[in-house]
Amino acid sequence: MKEHKLHAIQDMDSLYAAQEKIYAREAKGRFQTLRKIAAWILLGGFYLVAWLPWDDRQAILFDLPARQFHILGLTFWPQDFFFLAWLLVIAALALFFFTALAGRVWCGYACPQTVWTEVFVAMERWVEGGRRDQIRLSKMSWKKPERIRKVLAKQALWIAFALWTGFTFVGYFTPIRELGYNILITLSSSEYLLGPWETFWVLFYALATYGNAGFLREQVCLYMCPYARFQSVMFDSNSLIISYDEERGEPRMKGKERKQAGDNAGDCVDCNMCVQVCPTGIDIRDGLQYECITCAACIDICDDVMERHDKPKGLIRYTTENALNHKPSKIWRPRTVIYGILLFCLTLGLALSIGLRSSLDVEVLRDRNAFFRVVDEQHIANVYTLKILNKTESAQRYQIAVSGLEGASVEWVHGQQVAAGEMGTLPIRIVAPTKSLKGFSQTIELRIREIAPQSGGQSVQRETRFFGPEAAR
Amino acid sequence: MNQRIDTNKLNRIKRRILWRRIGIVSWISFLFAALASVIFFAMFDPEHLSHVTTFPIDLSRMQGYSFGFLLFWLLTASCGTTVAWMMNLPIAKLRRPLPTLQDDE
Numbered sequence A: 001m002k003e004h005k006l007h008a009i010q011d012m013d014s015l016y017a018a019q020e021k022i023y024a025r026e027a028k029g030r031f032q033t034l035r036k037i038a039a040w041i042l043l044g045g046f047y048l049v050a051w052l053p054w055d056d057r058q059a060i061l062f063d064l065p066a067r068q069f070h071i072l073g074l075t076f077w078p079q080d081f082f083f084l085a086w087l088l089v090i091a092a093l094a095l096f097f098f099t100a101l102a103g104r105v106w107c108g109y110a111c112p113q114t115v116w117t118e119v120f121v122a123m124e125r126w127v128e129g130g131r132r133d134q135i136r137l138s139k140m141s142w143k144k145p146e147r148i149r150k151v152l153a154k155q156a157l158w159i160a161f162a163l164w165t166g167f168t169f170v171g172y173f174t175p176i177r178e179l180g181y182n183i184l185i186t187l188s189s190s191e192y193l194l195g196p197w198e199t200f201w202v203l204f205y206a207l208a209t210y211g212n213a214g215f216l217r218e219q220v221c222l223y224m225c226p227y228a229r230f231q232s233v234m235f236d237s238n239s240l241i242i243s244y245d246e247e248r249g250e251p252r253m254k255g256k257e258r259k260q261a262g263d264n265a266g267d268c269v270d271c272n273m274c275v276q277v278c279p280t281g282i283d284i285r286d287g288l289q290y291e292c293i294t295c296a297a298c299i300d301i302c303d304d305v306m307e308r309h310d311k312p313k314g315l316i317r318y319t320t321e322n323a324l325n326h327k328p329s330k331i332w333r334p335r336t337v338i339y340g341i342l343l344f345c346l347t348l349g350l351a352l353s354i355g356l357r358s359s360l361d362v363e364v365l366r367d368r369n370a371f372f373r374v375v376d377e378q379h380i381a382n383v384y385t386l387k388i389l390n391k392t393e394s395a396q397r398y399q400i401a402v403s404g405l406e407g408a409s410v411e412w413v414h415g416q417q418v419a420a421g422e423m424g425t426l427p428i429r430i431v432a433p434t435k436s437l438k439g440f441s442q443t444i445e446l447r448i449r450e451i452a453p454q455s456g457g458q459s460v461q462r463e464t465r466f467f468g469p470e471a472a473r
Numbered sequence B: 001m002n003q004r005i006d007t008n009k010l011n012r013i014k015r016r017i018l019w020r021r022i023g024i025v026s027w028i029s030f031l032f033a034a035l036a037s038v039i040f041f042a043m044f045d046p047e048h049l050s051h052v053t054t055f056p057i058d059l060s061r062m063q064g065y066s067f068g069f070l071l072f073w074l075l076t077a078s079c080g081t082t083v084a085w086m087m088n089l090p091i092a093k094l095r096r097p098l099p100t101l102q103d104d105e
């Protein structure tokens, strides 16, 4: 036990020591193309959707100052918080499901960390050239103009891109056109139109992007990401992994040795390309490692190498532990079936409940001061307070119908209107003939309905109690 | 067995460990502060809250959210820093072999 611990500490040490800056070689191939497409779609979506209009507002706007979230035609209020929590549960479950099924596809193709890093790395390659040029540049003296020029160019690109990212991010929380306009005015004149917090968040997010994607890169995956640490729990021997085919590849040999060995040599030509392309600096031939973010660069480069040596592709490939052990891989197994069913039900439930969500919410509170009031010899009144939340985007008037008490009528005490997106507190008075009371108290139903011209005429029903004198009859 | 301790390398490793911990603490505490802010501000409107504070403050919603978040972050980060600090056993206790000059390049 003790020894075990010591080992762990030493391992940690070597891990810490091993992390020098990694100059990854660029790989090209079908998976890298796929990753590029994914990056274009995701980032394109991020940078463009902020500008998308919807009626007279932004299509997606998390309007914090107004406490409303607009998503296309839908508007959510803090009272809909429940949906957000539900959505988070779905997201977590989806991550479980896809990890069990396809391993760390999230990391390789969709994680913002990966996607932004890809862009920063692409810019770096564009300015500084490939791996060899980058290493040469890093060894060059700072007095050489080439180094200064290239480093400045790269930093300028990175910073501009990071700032634009910060601007877009804040543009999801405050209308982006206005924000852009304010920035332009602020930059071009001495007038400072930008709020201090907006400035702060733009810079903050820009800095976070720059730091994570430009500077830390895969170190975020290795040391900071909780998912990278947890994902092994969601794995089983049927999950998709990227693996080196040891049976086929070993014994690895190169050059002369390889010629001498003839048919005894494994397919791995020991060119070390898979190590050079790896952004996390590992050797996939050592087996499955938690550092591997399944970027598939090693697959693409190895396929290239195999092709050049006239050998079948796929020495490194997407596979499963079972497949490597010559066992069938199953997609549907208890784990994935359960995740799948849960995911389906929860998603359907969310869609339905958002679709059927009513545009008003009502709470009925009884007057605490008196059970009832005597209006005249034949009538009794009860007073209630209605808390009506108007979730529509226009002012609404409401109508109430009472049932369960013969001859009862409702009066609004101070009006019946609630402004858009507000919670109105409206007192009402219900008057009923004394003779229709059946005892000390009874249940009545209130139906509250929207009657404004633009409303959908939605209504909700609430139960409450109506009190009268004991000897009512 | 004349193992000389390479203090340079040791310091480098120590520095790296330190930075890594700073990274982990600030990032994880950021995540939890964000979560806390979302839950908290879904329940309470900062504009209403600023009327009922012990010390009167005048905050707009945007300022309220930002301050609230930063306060949460300060809280989670202090907690994380303290935990990381306490978890960090004194190095001598681990009695691990220290890196030597030989294994450096």
Ligand code: SF4
Residues within 6 Å of the ligand: A104, A106, A107, A108, A111, A112, A113, A114, A220, A221, A222, A225, A226, A227, A228, A293
């Ligand atoms: S390890 Fe974490 S940060 Fe890295 S790609 Fe995967 S999810 Fe993203």
Ligand code: SF4
Residues within 6 Å of the ligand: A242, A274, A277, A278, A279, A280, A281, A282, A283, A284, A291, A292, A293, A294, A295, A296, A297, A298, A299
């Ligand atoms: S080992 Fe993993 S992280 Fe490294 S290149 Fe291969 S797939 Fe990418």
